[in-house]
Each structure stands twice: as C-alpha cells, then as structure tokens.
Amino acid sequence: MKDVEAILKEVAERLKDNYPYGDPLYAGQMLKPPHDVARRAYEMALKINPNNHALDGGRASSAMEKEAVAALARMIGWADTHLGHLSSGGTMANLEALWIAGQLHPGKTILASTQAHYTHQRIAGVLGLPFETIACDRNGRMDVQALERRLAAGGIGTVVATMGTTATGAVDPLPAIVDLRRRFDFRIHADAAYGGYFILADNLSGETKLAFSCVREAESIVIDPHKHGLQPYGCGCVIFHDPSVGRLYRHDSPYTYFTSTDLHLGEISLECSRPGAAAVALWATQRMFPLEPGGEFAKGLESGRAAALELYSRLRKDGRFVTGTAPALDILVWAPRAKRVSEASTLSQRVFDEAAKRQLHLALATLPVDLIDAQDMQRDRDTIVCLRSVLMKPEHHEWVDRIWSILDDATTAAGVKR
Numbered sequence: 001m002k003d004v005e006a007i008l009k010e011v012a013e014r015l016k017d018n019y020p021y022g023d024p025l026y027a028g029q030m031l032k033p034p035h036d037v038a039r040r041a042y043e044m045a046l047k048i049n050p051n052n053h054a055l056d057g058g059r060a061s062s063a064m065e066k067e068a069v070a071a072l073a074r075m076i077g078w079a080d081t082h083l084g085h086l087s088s089g090g091t092m093a094n095l096e097a098l099w100i101a102g103q104l105h106p107g108k109t110i111l112a113s114t115q116a117h118y119t120h121q122r123i124a125g126v127l128g129l130p131f132e133t134i135a136c137d138r139n140g141r142m143d144v145q146a147l148e149r150r151l152a153a154g155g156i157g158t159v160v161a162t163m164g165t166t167a168t169g170a171v172d173p174l175p176a177i178v179d180l181r182r183r184f185d186f187r188i189h190a191d192a193a194y195g196g197y198f199i200l201a202d203n204l205s206g207e208t209k210l211a212f213s214c215v216r217e218a219e220s221i222v223i224d225p226h227k228h229g230l231q232p233y234g235c236g237c238v239i240f241h242d243p244s245v246g247r248l249y250r251h252d253s254p255y256t257y258f259t260s261t262d263l264h265l266g267e268i269s270l271e272c273s274r275p276g277a278a279a280v281a282l283w284a285t286q287r288m289f290p291l292e293p294g295g296e297f298a299k300g301l302e303s304g305r306a307a308a309l310e311l312y313s314r315l316r317k318d319g320r321f322v323t324g325t326a327p328a329l330d331i332l333v334w335a336p337r338a339k340r341v342s343e344a345s346t347l348s349q350r351v352f353d354e355a356a357k358r359q360l361h362l363a364l365a366t367l368p369v370d371l372i373d374a375q376d377m378q379r380d381r382d383t384i385v386c387l388r389s390v391l392m393k394p395e396h397h398e399w400v401d402r403i404w405s406i407l408d409d410a411t412t413a414a415g416v417k418r
C-alpha cells in the first residue's frame, strides 16, 4: 500500500495541468478564487463533515446555513419572508425552482431567452414540462415584445429572467416582465446565478440597476455563491419569496430521521445529503464581507465592472475590433474586424492562442452575429466566434493596462490588420 505522502505528491504532479485560475492574467471563464476565509472555514468544518440534510447530521452548520441564506434573501429585498437553502450549484437550484413552478402550474410552458443558460431546456425536459425560447434584442436581453406576443398566445406557467447571461452578462428587462405579469398569469423565476450579487454594486447603468431593484418582485431566485461569492465549488442557492411552497416538498420516507420539530433543511430540499462545510464557508465569508452596498465585497464587484468598462472603451476606440454592446456587468465580448464573419471567427481563435502563449487567458464564445456590431462585415455565417473575457477579480482593474498590452501584441501576432 502506498503511503499518503507519496500519493499526495502524485496528486500535486497531476494538478499542475491547469490554467492559472487565480492569476489576474486569467481573464477567461467564470472562475474566481475562493477567499481564504472560505477555504479555511470549509476545511475546519470538513474535519467534522456535517450533513445539512437534517439537524441530526449537522446542527451548527444547519443554523449557519439558515443565517447565510437569510442574508442573501435580505440582500435582494426579502427581509419579510423567504424560504431557501444552498445546493450543489446553479443548475440544481434552477431545477428546484422550476420543479416548484411546475407543481404550481402543472403542464404549463416555461419560457427563457435564447441567451438563457443551456440547462433550463434540459431541466424542463427532466421535469416533463414544455419549454420555449424567446428571441433576444441586440443587447442579448429577452425581447419584451416577442415575450408579450407569446404570453398572449397562452399556456405559459413561468418566465425565467436571466440577471446576467453566462455568455455576455446581459440582464433581462425585468421591470417590463413584471409589468406583463399584471396582465398575464405566470410566475417569474430570476436566474441570477451569475449576476445576483451585482444588486450591491454602485456602478451599474440606470437600466441595469432598475432591473436588479425588481428582483424582489420575482417568485424565486437563484444565486451562485460559488460564482461571484468567493466560495469553493458546490455552493448554489435557491430562494422563494413565499415560504408556503415548503408544503410541496412533503415526503414520507421510512428512514427519515427528523427528530425535532425545528426545520430540517432536508424537508425543503430536493437533494438529500448536502455538505454542511459549504454552509460554514459561506457563513464565515459573510461575516468578513457583509452583503451591503458600499462594503468591501461590493467594491470588489465594482472594480471588476470598472475593468470591463475600461477594456470595452479601448476596444471601441481601436479600429481592429468589433464589439458587442456595452457590458451590463463585468463580461465583455469582441472579435477582430475582418471582411467576412467566418474570417473574424478564425482570427478570434488565433488571438486566443497567441494571448495564451503570452500568459493572457481569454475565452471564446460562439454568438449570433446580431449581438456584435459587425454591420460592415459580410455575413457568410449566422454565428460569430468571439473573444470573451470575464473580469470578475477585483485585481483585474489594476491589470487592465497589462491585459491590453498583451492583447495588442497577440492581435498583431495573429495577423489582424490595422
């Protein structure tokens, strides 16, 4: 038998094969390093390994989960009532929200925009509910007129509003969707897995700010603390405004071990066993960074967004690039300018490779051409491969000059003409 040391050395060797996710020059996918306080609190709890299914499995960590989720509920404006819990991630959290939606509107259709997370369609399939998409406008936001037409045709149970799409960070026009609910009977589920925490930021556009201020009007919301909330993976969160949906979870299993009348989180969760350590890590992080406007955590979000705006303005001023519309959050997309859309797509891939050689890690995204300001390009394709950057680390702001200078070199090396 090998000893632990020897195996851990092998592990260390294997783990070398990764991108440098914690580095400010990693500016590609949605990867933000967990804060030290989260890591260490998680490790402490892991020594005990509590299970937040039932109070019997994790008394302290269940209490901490309830407090941490209540803080998220307060952040979005549900200080009065809420019911929610942590989950393994945004997908499970969305599954749960749409499962409840399906119980309340059985057989009715779920609508989400064409830029909504791909898992919504799959979730609807799992739940056996009809699913349809609504077209997006040039900003990658759900088109309200298209939504209104579809609602008028009938049969809609739930509209998913994405508060920060995964590809471009677009924020659906929630105020208009809330208005439509006065005329049509449907539930609103806010998928704020990525963008939810931006409700705290002070440098959003007026329109985006207004959309976030309407999140409290939704019936349910999903926020991923493992995206922007400084948590290790395995931490999503679903919250309902009306706690009476708890009745829909009722089950009766012979091995259920709820031995007290206090709320066991397993009574309001689709998942059974869940890591108490994730709750402890989130609770500790919120002690360090209270979820308040103007606080340290909010400043971190504002800093990433400022980085995205700065990079966007440089891209706009440089004739070698075409871009999407101004970023709503801290994600931006652009492509090298070329005669044809297909050529621009090839060049995006080349810039991506050249940037990686220079230690700048970007991402690629295939988007409908309409989302990019590319009127003067020949449209030989309906989709364009773009460069995409998620500037979610607070340090990104100080690193914009360096990011820009590497991007400049990589663009030249890729053969993009001035």
Ligand SMILES: *Cc1c(COP(=O)(O)O)cnc(C)c1O
Residues within 6 Å of the ligand: 088, 089, 090, 091, 092, 094, 117, 119, 162, 164, 165, 166, 191, 192, 193, 194, 224, 227, 236
């Ligand atoms: C990331 C994301 C999801 C999926 O969440 P996971 O935690 O990856 O399961 C769902 N919706 C949106 C908008 C997301 O950004």
